[in-house]
Amino acid sequence: MGFSLITKALSAGEARRTLAVSEFDLIVISGPLPDEPGDRLAVSVSENLRGEVIFIVPESDFTQAAEKLAQFGVITVSKPLSRSMFWNAVTMAAASRARFNMMRRENEKLQQKIEDIKIIDRAKCILIDRMHMSEPEAHKYIEKQAMDLRTTRRDVANGIIRSMQS
Amino acid sequence: MTKAEEIIRFVTDQESDVKFIRLAFTDADGVVKNVSIPPKRFEAAVTDGIRVSAQALADCPPETSELFLYPDCDTLATLPWRPSHGRVLRMFASLREENGAVSEYDTRAILAESEEAFGAAGLVASVAAEVEFRLFKTDSEGRATDIPFDFGTYLDVYPDDLGENVRRDICLYLQTMGIETEASYHGEKAGQNSVRLHPAAPLALADNIQTFKTAVGAVAGQNGLVADFSGSDNALYLSLDVTSADMLEEVTSARYEESPAGNIYTLLSKLLDSLSSRYGRE
CATH class of the missing domain: 3.10.20.70 (Glutamine synthetase, N-terminal domain)
Known part of the structure; x- marks a missing residue:
């Protein structure tokens, strides 16, 4: 596990400007920052799914910060901080990111399926209206076309929709 | 209820x-x-x-x-x-x-009155707006500086323009609120951005501009920036299309260049009143 392209920012403002332009997997905030304690930045980044956040706070602020920020997915760590503790936090953040990416891929697949269903339904409606098929007939028709033409039901559906527009 | x-x-x-x-x-x-x-x-x-x-x-x-x-x-x-x-x-x-x-x-009420009088004079106006603003960096204490966010010029793209994500966030937020935007791009000056708002009735458009300014301020803050609307650097372009109340007859079209920093309600109210006295019928 390695991180490349490490960028540094000296204030929350500078961090926000950097995030406005680039994408990151991990953001490590050492609070307090000169322009804010750092918790707002931590929440903002985490809530908007802009990357994993490790928020390092002075020991005196730790309990309160950790409790408040956990609900936003922020990993809070107290300083002074040993090297091994820091790497533990980074490993946890990386694992969290990996899980997030898996869920995002699943979500994208589901979105695709929803789109497929919408398009296929539209094509079915056309077959029902214009070709006077029943719903099961339309369903079978699209399925058979997809098999015969060795393509997806979505492609068949798109073809039906396109041919009706010409 | x-x-x-x-x-x-x-x-x-x-x-x-x-x-x-x-x-x-x-x-x-x-x-x-x-x-x-x-x-x-x-x-x-x-x-x-x-x-x-x-x-x-x-x-x-x-x-x-x-x-x-x-x-x-x-x-x-x-x-x-x-x-x-x-x-x-x-x-x-x-x-x-x-x-x-x-x-x-209450300048908003004044515009509402002008719009009503406009209607009573047999006229209807549709107004579109294009608003310019400049984005500046904040310093380490979070205060505004005079350093522009980027040094791009008219219609530039990344990396001369760094404001694409900012403009996108603004437009998406406005869309969620039911305010349609027609185009957005980098302006002529460093750090300057421009957004075109979809035409609407005068009061609604004025409200949209105020909401727009609030959204710009919020998005700027989220990105470590401060937005400036002052008229010395930026312009507000208004396009008015006036038709008869039954929408069947085009009466006139006009385009105005103003400061984005002024009171938009007062401005539109004056424009409607003068158009009303010129083109209105009893």
Whole structure:
């Protein structure tokens, strides 16, 4: 596990400007920052799914910060901080990111399926209206076309929709 | 149930998760102002208004000490850039005197009146706007500097233009609030951006511009920037299309260049009044 392209920012403002332009997997905030304690930045980044956040706070602020920020997915760590503790936090953040990416891929697949269903339904409606098929007939028709033409039901559906527009 | 009663019910319901309601209005100089109230105060706001200091607001004569904000229940909107846990709603508010009469400092009411008179003169106006603003960096203490966010010029792309994500966020937030944008791009000056708002009736468009300015301020802050609308660097372009009240006859079209920093309600009100006297029929 390695991180490349490490960028540094000296204030929350500078961090926000950097995030406005680039994408990151991990953001490590050492609070307090000169322009804010750092918790707002931590929440903002985490809530908007802009990357994993490790928020390092002075020991005196730790309990309160950790409790408040956990609900936003922020990993809070107290300083002074040993090297091994820091790497533990980074490993946890990386694992969290990996899980997030898996869920995002699943979500994208589901979105695709929803789109497929919408398009296929539209094509079915056309077959029902214009070709006077029943719903099961339309369903079978699209399925058979997809098999015969060795393509997806979505492609068949798109073809039906396109041919009706010409 | 009246609209007010519906809203009272909605905001006081736990399920709605409303944390604050912002009563927004515009001062004489065109600056967006607001007062936030908790949901349980909303009913009182509707019946009695929320007190504000008149002296602090405009060039009020010394006799007027207090004005009251009354929410306009037709302008309810969620502010999409506020936290997801705990909504903030916004309503435009009218400024009224203690006796309930609309204050002469309520420029929004003045525009509403002008629009009504415009209609009575047999005319209808559709207004589109293009608003320019500049983005500047903040310093390490979070204060605005005079360093522009980028050094791009007209219609530039990354890396000369760094504001693409900022413009995108602004337009998406506005879209969520029902305000359509037609185009956005980098302006001529360093750090300058331009957004075109879809045409609307004068009062609605003026409201949209004020909402737009608020959204720009919020998105700028989220990105470590400060937005500046001052007229020395930026322009507000208004396109007015005037038709007959039955929309069948085109009466006139006009384009105006103004400062984005002024009071848009006063501006549009004057434009409508002058067009009304020129083209209106009794």
